[in-house]
Amino acid sequence: MLPRLQNRVPPPAFCPLDKHSGAPIARRLEVTLTDDVLVVHGGTPLQGQIRVRGAKNLISKAMVAALLGETPSRLFDVPRIRDVEVVRGLLELHGVKVTDGADDGELVMDPTNVESASTDEINVHAGSSRIPILFCGPLLHRLGRAFIPDLGGCHIGPRPIDFHIQALREFGAVVDKAPEGMHLSAPNGLHGAKLELPYPSVGATEQVLLTAVRAEGTTELRNAAIEPEIMDLICVLQKMGGIITVHTDRVIEIQGVPKLHGYAHKPIPDRIEAASWAAAALATKGEIEVLGARQADMMTFLNVFRSIGGEFEVTDDRVGRPGVTGVEGGIKFWHPGGDLQPVALETDVHPGFMTDWQQPLVVALTQARGLSIMHETVYEQRLGYTDALNQMGATIQVYRDCLGGTPCRFGRRNFKHSAVIAGPSKLHAADLVIPDLRAGFAHLIAALAAEGTSRVYGVDLINRGYEDFENKLAALGAHVERLS
Numbered sequence: 001m002l003p004r005l006q007n008r009v010p011p012p013a014f015c016p017l018d019k020h021s022g023a024p025i026a027r028r029l030e031v032t033l034t035d036d037v038l039v040v041h042g043g044t045p046l047q048g049q050i051r052v053r054g055a056k057n058l059i060s061k062a063m064v065a066a067l068l069g070e071t072p073s074r075l076f077d078v079p080r081i082r083d084v085e086v087v088r089g090l091l092e093l094h095g096v097k098v099t100d101g102a103d104d105g106e107l108v109m110d111p112t113n114v115e116s117a118s119t120d121e122i123n124v125h126a127g128s129s130r131i132p133i134l135f136c137g138p139l140l141h142r143l144g145r146a147f148i149p150d151l152g153g154c155h156i157g158p159r160p161i162d163f164h165i166q167a168l169r170e171f172g173a174v175v176d177k178a179p180e181g182m183h184l185s186a187p188n189g190l191h192g193a194k195l196e197l198p199y200p201s202v203g204a205t206e207q208v209l210l211t212a213v214r215a216e217g218t219t220e221l222r223n224a225a226i227e228p229e230i231m232d233l234i235c236v237l238q239k240m241g242g243i244i245t246v247h248t249d250r251v252i253e254i255q256g257v258p259k260l261h262g263y264a265h266k267p268i269p270d271r272i273e274a275a276s277w278a279a280a281a282l283a284t285k286g287e288i289e290v291l292g293a294r295q296a297d298m299m300t301f302l303n304v305f306r307s308i309g310g311e312f313e314v315t316d317d318r319v320g321r322p323g324v325t326g327v328e329g330g331i332k333f334w335h336p337g338g339d340l341q342p343v344a345l346e347t348d349v350h351p352g353f354m355t356d357w358q359q360p361l362v363v364a365l366t367q368a369r370g371l372s373i374m375h376e377t378v379y380e381q382r383l384g385y386t387d388a389l390n391q392m393g394a395t396i397q398v399y400r401d402c403l404g405g406t407p408c409r410f411g412r413r414n415f416k417h418s419a420v421i422a423g424p425s426k427l428h429a430a431d432l433v434i435p436d437l438r439a440g441f442a443h444l445i446a447a448l449a450a451e452g453t454s455r456v457y458g459v460d461l462i463n464r465g466y467e468d469f470e471n472k473l474a475a476l477g478a479h480v481e482r483l484s
Contacts, residue, residue, distance in 0.1 A: 059078055133148050137190070167208055282305070394425045
């Protein structure tokens with residue numbers, strides 16, 4: 001074990017970007033060498049088996065949906081991640097009784113006694129999650145009032161809540177701004193509305209679904225997000241008694257109902273975590289079987305993974321093992337040897353290549369022979385993490401131009417949102433500071449693939465979306481340890 005060091009030093013200059021100006025911020029603050037640091041001895045291929053549970057991007061929204069019911073809800077396969085803890089705390093603040101069920105990963109949420117929470121209590125969670133805004137519709141239905149604190153989340157570009165607020169107003173909410181946040185009321189109840197998103201935002205689509213399902217009348221949402229997690233949330237709401245129709249061309253119609261009951265639901269698996277481990281297998285020249293991963297949700301990623309030169313094998317439940325039943329399926333990912341191939345990619349809304357897949361995959365692309373292109377079209381400031389990869393020996397150049405097949409909404413707006421990755425590059429160890437959740441896992445993969453010993457600061461941020469990742473690393477043969 002490394003010796004405990006008490007002195008304070010400035011962290012390495014791999015800082016997150018200000019969400020408005022793009023300038024480096026917060027991580028220039030001093031940290032102790034003993035706080036939240038993982039020592040990574042790189043250069044060892046990851047090999048073994050791990051399991052993913054329910055999707056982070058669905059679980060928290062399904063927990064919020066429990067507020068809408070008049071009877072308890074049961075959610076299964078819930079990962080032990082920080083976002084779940086935050087939403088659980090917010091539910092409990094509002095009088096929802098949340099208990100662990102009989103099965104591992106089961107949550108029982110009883111909304112019988114929903115009540116208002118004080119702004120001070122809610123503000124305790126301000127800065128730790130962007131979930132509070134999704135409480136508005138359910139709380140307006142249940143209590144006639146709601147409060148939105150200052151919102152947190154990863155600094156990967158502005159994610160304005162303007163449409164959330166405008167949509168709530170269209171439903172009939174009254175919004176009063178105050179220094180501590182926004183107070184909402186619905187003196188005449190909430191009513192259906194016709195809405196169209198300027199961009200198929202996942203968060204805005206969730207807001208409309210959670211509000212419209214109990215609003216009086218019919219709501220029509222155009223240009224809606226249709227990600228698998230959105231479809232799973234619709235399944236949850238339908239189980240509760242909702243009437244929701246998904247039409248062609250991103251149109252969702254919701255017929256409001258006067259009351260809903262609880263649900264019992266096993267969520268789709270986390271396709272982002274599964275892809276992250278796949279990228280780790282490729283970058284470290286290893287082999288990782290991800291139990292629980294589902295092919296249908298990852299087809300776009302799997303096509304890219306194979307185009308690069310990675311191999312994978314899909315095993316469905318109860319098949320592939322003669323004479324054995326009850327075996328959980330998954331996907332095994334591995335590097336078959338030889339050179340990886342460069343690719344040109346654009347992130348996009350579903351069914352395109354997911355923005356949360358790009359950071360881990362870029363680390364693997366540093367090992368491909370030739371020039372790869374990554375054009376980020378979802379968040380305009382999501383390539384700042386590449387500075388740290390360059391410090392480790394990668395050759396990545398970022399550009400303001402749209403380097404994809406078509407111009408995107410960030411073109412000519414002074415955002416560096418395209419990257420060219422030249423490889424293969426020999427990565428070497430470095431001291432890293434995690435800027436946000438997905439970039440943080442990408443930095444961790446780079447440290448695992450690099451030669452030498454890296455120190456990764458701020459690793460607790462990874463717990464926001466990756467359950468028990470340190471024990472999973474140990475199960476895969478990684479040589480990591482907490483600095484203590």
